[in-house]
Amino acid sequence: MNTLVTGRRLARELGEWRSTGPAYRALADRIRVLLMDGRLASGTRIPAERELSGALGLSRTTVAAAYSKLRDDGYLASVRGSGSTLVLPGLERGDHAPGSGLPLDFTKAVTLAYPGVAAAYAAAIEQLPAYLAHDGFDMVGMPDLREAIAQSYRNRGLPTSAEQIMVTTGAQHALNLVTRSLYSPGERVLVEQPTYPHALDTFASVGARMLSFPVSQDGGWDLSEAQLQLRRAAPSMAFLMPDFHNPTGTSMTIPEREFLTAAATREGTVLIADETTALLDIDRGALPPLACFSPGVITLGSLGKIAWGGLRIGWIRASRDVLARILRNRPAQDLGTPLLEQLAATSLVRELPVLAASRSRDLKLRRDMLVQLLGEQLPEWDVAVPDGGLSLWINTGTMSTSALALAARSEGLGLVPGPRFGLDGAFERFLRLPFGHDVEQLRDAVKVLGRISSRVGPDPLRMPLQAVI
């Protein structure tokens, strides 16, 4: 059975969908953006024309014309008697990610592989024969790798033993394992606004009710709103990115860390600290991991950004009890982490300080270049300079970034519009622009943005900012 999006929910997700052209085309375009950037999944059943026209206060003819355009363009399939379903063309070919196949894919905040990755694999191949006499199923992680990860926490001032580490196939997998092991139906989850989109997807996939509190580049974490939500709704978990938060690049101050861990402990909320981006320090300096402030914090880590996404190695740091619970649940998700990757990861984790220093130099160059290019081409955009992480979180002021993403796509540039990072269509005027790309690609992407921004133009409705920050 396909999921059904109600008229009210679709109206909320659509946000400020109107533009200068005919209403039916603007509506069809916005639904297409929601489908492309993952806010609506392929296979979702959309509301009947009458229901959506009621929710949007539009004539039924306009909605019918929008649906018909989507159908003609291959984005909607209708089966008599069972409504209309969204379809992402090309899904069968596996190129369904919003930017995949485009020459300039800026949909992912990624880095090029650390130069030592190939050597780490070569060394791993040499070690592999020693493991071939075993069955090869590894549900918790190889002892050497767990110890190397534990050592990396000790180096950051957080006492950790290898028994507190479970190796996973990336941080996204780690988050899924934690969520599916600890979440029970009916519970609430607190998230930052904006946040990492696939965390929202994970919590949505277990049917969690999500609450949010704001994080911004200039105001940091809104502690009074966080406290209010924790007290009022007693969420069972809260998902946080304390270091180089994705997408804003902001880091929690020590008082913010102290406050949030104390407030969560008081209300019995488990904090999940996603540290996937935590080692991407450009010019900030070290800060103690969130788990230094409370033993109950569950930390997620990954080599995806610091070494290479293709390694697919991440981990969970938690108490032995929590890890035992996750281990009991793990076979329903997967049967362990590949050994070759773990062998390669072990040498990379041992070299983390070297990796981090090399990344830092490299990211500084790219960040500064992107900021400079944007200053030249799009001076009206408010570009705050983060001191780490992988992307700029830009306030365009008046532009609909959903419309911008649509126009960019036709020029070969894949972008993720701001609302993908928020709940309920917030952040329409914001754009996350990654800077870990090749220098030529940064130049080309800004050229495209400069070219299309005048075409997309400011939002004709000039509505006040709807973002929470």
Ligand SMILES: Cc1ncc(COP(=O)(O)O)c(C=O)c1O
């Ligand atoms: C905050 C955050 N968490 C998790 C992930 C996923 O990490 P991995 O590639 O290790 O699964 C990402 C990747 O973009 C991320 O930015």
